Amino acid sequence: SILCTYTGVVGQTVLLPCSYVVNPRNKTVPICWGKGACPLSRCTEEFLTTDGWKVTHQKIKRYKLKGDLFRGNVSLTIENVGEADSGIYCCRIEFKGLLNDQKTSLKLVVKPAETTTFRLQPQQTSRNTQSNNPIVRALSCYFYCFSQLKILFVFPQEITSTANELQKSGDATRIGIYIGVSIFMVLVLALALGTFILKRRSYSKKKLQKSSIIFMSNPLPKDIRNIAGERLQVEENIYTIEENIYEIQDEYEYSGRAS
Known part of the structure; x- marks a missing residue:
């Protein structure tokens, strides 16, 4: 045996x-x-x-x-x-x-199984300092939830390491969570910035189109039309005076040659 x-x-x-x-x-x-x-x-x-x-x-x-x-x-x-x-x-x-x-x-x-006790500290926030921006509130909730996720869930059948190995695994898990949160923050900020730029461009384009339509649909004011008409009449009078001068000059030359 x-x-x-x-x-x-x-x-x-x-x-x-x-x-x-x-x-x-x-x-x-x-x-x-x-x-x-x-x-x-x-x-x-x-x-x-x-x-x-x-x-x-x-x-x-x-x-x-x-x-x-x-x-x-x-x-x-x-x-x-x-x-x-x-x-x-x-x-x-x-x-x-x-x-x-x-x-x-x-x-x-x-x-006996190794047990680790984690203390979850409540987040102290003031209601007056909370932002009304829904994006800021969503990000605050996201970070708060991740800051509280410090308990590692494992199946009893898969616990085969010692207490030191569990501690190393917990450190690696926390590092992975921090990296994931950082990547998520970069993506959210990029998305928010892209959305802001698109909305800004769309608003400027609509404003420019609206201004062009208003300008084309409104006729010129009455005073401007009167000034344009008077200028045209003055130019016509000048042309008439010049024609009369040429006619008088031609008659004078003709009478001189006859005498």
């Missing part, structure tokens, strides 16, 4: 290995699992047995055989292990023949 020690943490899933070689002569053989040292026959406090092909007795549902029985894998899986599961276990493979059984003794030590 071989005694091996295995360590688990409360809430984890623990595997106690046990197997045998299946060959044409042995084929599959019955086995039993019990708690306590292996006796001369069978198992003490027997809680699980097989007939070589399937499980015939299962006293505790958390104790299961998840391996391939047809290949001789009869390892014991204990789900959601507790401190009461600590102790010595016996895996007995019942080969035919006198004193021919294969016995494996395994010691299981279950330790």
Whole structure:
């Protein structure tokens, strides 16, 4: 009988290995699992047995055989292990023949889970200093929520590291959160700036178009039209005077040549 020690943490899933070689002569053989040292026959406090092909007795549902029985894998899986599961276990493979059984003794030590306490401090804010801008309020709520997310959620079955490894993992998680928040802030600011520029350009374009339409639709004032008419009349009078001068000059030259 071989005694091996295995360590688990409360809430984890623990595997106690046990197997045998299946060959044409042995084929599959019955086995039993019990708690306590292996006796001369069978198992003490027997809680699980097989007939070589399937499980015939299962006293505790958390104790299961998840391996391939047809290949001789009869390892014991204990789900959601507790401190009461600590102790010595016996895996007995019942080969035919006198004193021919294969016995494996395994010691299981279950330790309590490491617990970390986090203090969540409330955020002190004044209602008078809060901005009415919905974007600013949304960003404030976002940062507040992320500042409170300091509890690391993990499945009990996946807790396999020590307390120091958990602390390192928590530091890496916080760094990842800070990087994610920074990237999100850059994207939000870029989006807000782009929206502001587009709205500004759209407003300026609409204002310019509106001014052009008003100018084209309104006629010139009456005073301006009168001034333009008087200027045109003066120019016409000048042209008439010049024509009269030329006519008088021609008559004078003609009378001179006649005399």
